[in-house]
Amino acid sequence: MGKDTGFIEYARETPKRRATTERINDWFEIYLDFPEDKLRTQGARCMDCGVPFCHTGCPVTNIIPDWNDLVYRGRWREAIRVLHSTNNFPEFTGRICPAPCEAACVLGINEPPVTIKQIEKSIVDHAFSQGWIKPEPPEVRTGKRVAVVGSGPAGLAAAQQLARAGHWVTVFEKADRIGGLLRYGIPNFKMEKHLIDRRIEQMSAEGVEFRPNSHVGGNVPMEDLRRDFNAILLAGGAEWPRDLSVPGRELKGIHYAMEYLPQQNKICEGDAVAEQILAAGKHVVIIGGGDTGADCLGTAHRQKPASVHQFELLPMPPQERAPQTPWPLWPMQMRVEGAHEEGGVREWGVATTRFTGDENGRVKQLHAVRVGPPPKFEPIPGTEFTMDADLVLLAMGFLGPVRNGMIEQLGLKLDQRGNVATDENYMSSVPGVFAAGDMRRGQSLVVWAISEGRKAAHAMDEYLTGQIVLQ
Numbered sequence: 001m002g003k004d005t006g007f008i009e010y011a012r013e014t015p016k017r018r019a020t021t022e023r024i025n026d027w028f029e030i031y032l033d034f035p036e037d038k039l040r041t042q043g044a045r046c047m048d049c050g051v052p053f054c055h056t057g058c059p060v061t062n063i064i065p066d067w068n069d070l071v072y073r074g075r076w077r078e079a080i081r082v083l084h085s086t087n088n089f090p091e092f093t094g095r096i097c098p099a100p101c102e103a104a105c106v107l108g109i110n111e112p113p114v115t116i117k118q119i120e121k122s123i124v125d126h127a128f129s130q131g132w133i134k135p136e137p138p139e140v141r142t143g144k145r146v147a148v149v150g151s152g153p154a155g156l157a158a159a160q161q162l163a164r165a166g167h168w169v170t171v172f173e174k175a176d177r178i179g180g181l182l183r184y185g186i187p188n189f190k191m192e193k194h195l196i197d198r199r200i201e202q203m204s205a206e207g208v209e210f211r212p213n214s215h216v217g218g219n220v221p222m223e224d225l226r227r228d229f230n231a232i233l234l235a236g237g238a239e240w241p242r243d244l245s246v247p248g249r250e251l252k253g254i255h256y257a258m259e260y261l262p263q264q265n266k267i268c269e270g271d272a273v274a275e276q277i278l279a280a281g282k283h284v285v286i287i288g289g290g291d292t293g294a295d296c297l298g299t300a301h302r303q304k305p306a307s308v309h310q311f312e313l314l315p316m317p318p319q320e321r322a323p324q325t326p327w328p329l330w331p332m333q334m335r336v337e338g339a340h341e342e343g344g345v346r347e348w349g350v351a352t353t354r355f356t357g358d359e360n361g362r363v364k365q366l367h368a369v370r371v372g373p374p375p376k377f378e379p380i381p382g383t384e385f386t387m388d389a390d391l392v393l394l395a396m397g398f399l400g401p402v403r404n405g406m407i408e409q410l411g412l413k414l415d416q417r418g419n420v421a422t423d424e425n426y427m428s429s430v431p432g433v434f435a436a437g438d439m440r441r442g443q444s445l446v447v448w449a450i451s452e453g454r455k456a457a458h459a460m461d462e463y464l465t466g467q468i469v470l471q
Contacts, residue, residue, distance in 0.1 A: 006044030012112035043072035049106035057104025080127035094121025104328035135205035152180025154437025155235035157453030174215035184262035217405030238438035248355030253363040257395035279303040288395030298339030308344035316348040425459040
């Protein structure tokens with residue numbers, strides 16, 4: 001695949017990020033364009049490795065060597081066909097997936113891996129620019145009706161697959177716009193929302209009906225879906241946030257990340273948000289060092305805070321792949337996101353012990369201590385400290401799907417982790433009700449959600465028709 005000696009002749013190269021002084025003043029994506037000749041050179045680095053472990057690293061099992069080779073040879077239209085054969089929305093994964101495929105790249109054993117993620121993004125962006133991506137409605141309708149609850153990546157992937165198989169699909173979304181966490185969780189500087197809108201237009205033309213402001217288990221009774229649809233897919237995500245149970249948690253100015261991030265996305269959509277949570281002029285502390293914490297960090301930078309600190313309970317990862325996560329596993333190692341380049345103080349091994357506030361009940365200070373390694377995280381004597389904090393954002397992950405509402409109304413069984421339990425065919429404990437994405441597997445990646453949505457659609461299609469049509 002690619003050029004026989006390309007991996008020897010060419011070095012890994014990725015797009016440059018816009019200057020931090022420029023990008024913190026807007027909400028546009030941070031990467032500069034990458035010229036076609038450089039993309040083809042990067043495609044040439046894909047080696048004839050024999051066993052492409054990138055397949056196993058990728059949750060949607062993208063046929064990566066094939067489209068790397070097609071890009072190298074300038075055969076872009078064939079490349080998008082191969083890419084779409086496994087991934088409904090490569091423009092999403094090409095922007096926000098952490099690229100476990102690259103971690104599993106054979107070249108990555110002793111050299112920088114192939115730039116798979118950037119090539120993926122470029123294929124789909126080029127295809128859209130050329131007008132090659134069009135609606136693909138089915139030739140025949142089955143007459144079966146399917147309800148998809150949740151319009152994040154799992155729900156959208158399943159909806160598109162089921163519609164193309166000939167079923168009538170209706171997507172219910174509790175928010176005012178379609179997209180789930182793609183819309184209101186991922187900041188615009190990581191993924192601009194017109195990318196979602198053009199897919200919604202495509203899917204609408206394929207026969208998918210979208211119903212925003214429709215909270216199943218709330219203003220839309222679950223009994224209505226059970227009555228009106230032949231099958232139901234629950235793809236509502238894992239929205240139950242992990243809390244921080246320390247004294248002072250009740251003070252004003254302490255918020256979950258998913259209270260903070262959606263508000264700015266609404267502003268970027270042109271909405272007005274009453275009493276918006278803003279970092280402007282404040283001493284901000286973000287508790288949690290993962291992707292959500294980085295999203296809060298980049299958002300805070302653009303709101304012009306007085307200072308930003310990001311604390312993580314775990315110790316600082318190593319700069320190189322840790323020995324306990326050898327190739328082709330996803331490596332435990334230090335990662336620097338675009339938001340980290342933009343400023344702020346990032347610290348590890350810090351545990352918050354309490355908050356104190358002013359006479360108005362607003363948080364003013366955070367009290368913390370440095371701790372040792374897991375699993376005990378024992379406080380280190382003499383390392384206690386206090387710092388100003390006007391805004392505290394809790395970005396410590398999620399515990400699973402919200403229990404009240406449709407899960408309780410259906411009486412669904414949960415697994416040991418508190419997610420919706422399913423069989424090998426993605427069906428829940430209630431016949432005809434399926435689950436996919438974070439609601440089934442717990443908090444995970446967008447690429448995993450797309451994979452789950454496609455697999456659930458395959459199982460639902462067989463359930464509805466008795467045939468195997470979808471792959």
